[in-house]
Amino acid sequence: MTIQVNDLDHRDAAPIVSPFTTVLSQSAAAPSVYKTVGKRFLDISVVIAMLPVVLPVILVMAALVALDGHNPFYTQNRVGRFGQIFRMYKLRTMxxxxxxxxxxxxxxxxxxxxxxxxxxxxxxxxRITKIGQFLRRSSLDELPQLLNVLLGDMSLVGPRPMMIEQTPLYPSMSYYMLRPGVTGPWQVSERNASAFAARANFDTEYSRTVSFWLDLKILLRTILVVVRGTGC
Known part of the structure; x- marks a missing residue:
């Protein structure tokens, strides 16, 4: 199985919000212990613990996508913390x-x-394939992003990863203060109802109140979203 690569190589891409990087870094200069150490520790610990269960699921889903006649994996440039561009991994749904x-x-x-x-x-x-519809409803297409979590590009909980071309539509700096998340407050609330710009409200509130207990609550709510099949 191969991974299809879209857009420009992220290694050659400059931060999308480079003029704001210094300001953002200063704003985040004195975060909580959980933000600086605990959150990253939680990410790595949970992903490693999940791998024995998650990896077989990814392989089975990839095989189903391949049987549908498509390359099962692809990557796409997304905007990360402080505007850094990274490659996000997904199962193909389109x-x-x-x-x-x-x-x-x-x-x-x-x-x-x-x-x-x-x-x-x-x-x-x-654009969405038949197997892609199932993967999106179940959120299983997001599982390869656990690799992004291990690499430090993403967190288990944070803002929904934003495409480069979407940055002019985002009306806040909150997104750039955080690592994008596999799940997050927007993803487990109004996933199919709110306008794109409304995500900033969720991101701002999350950035202000992030804690271990909040992340745990969002992770548990994510399980309900997956079980109910209300992904997008």
């Missing part, structure tokens, strides 16, 4: 050439274009 397919669909469907511009997602997305 058809090949999804970007061109989306542009063609939006050009023919004005209602869908408005929905996309507001939410940065579609309720009826023509």
């Amino acid at each position: 058809i090949p050439n999804a970007k061109a397919s989306l542009e063609n669909y939006l050009a023919k469907n004005q209602e869908a274009r408005v929905e996309w511009e507001i939410n940065q997602k579609l309720r009826e997305d023509p």
Whole structure:
């Protein structure tokens, strides 16, 4: 199995918000002990503990995607902490050439274009494959991001990873203060209802109140989201 790589090589990409990096670093100069040490320790400990169960699930899901005629893995550039660009890993849920397919669909469907511009997602997305619909509802497509957690690009809990082209739509600095999360407050609340810009409210509140107990609560709520199949 191979991993398909999209966009530019993250090693050659400059931080997306480099003018703000110094300000953000100073703002985060005196965080709590949990933020500086405990959160990272929790990430690594939980991921290592989950690997014996998660790895077989990833391999089975990858095989199902491959049987559907698609490369099972792909990576995409996302914006991380302090605007650093990183490669995010996922199981494939969309058809090949999804970007061109989306542009063609939006050009023919004005209602869908408005929905996309507001939410940065579609309720009826023509790019998603049949197995991809299951993976998204169950959130199993996110499991390869545990590798990003081990690498330090992401955290188990944090803001939803943002694409580079989405940064002009994000109205706050809160996102850049944190590592993006496999799950987070937005993901377990209004996952399919809120507009893209509304994510900033969740990120700001989370950045202000982050703690071990809050992360534990979000992780437990994530299990309910997965069981109910309300992923997006």
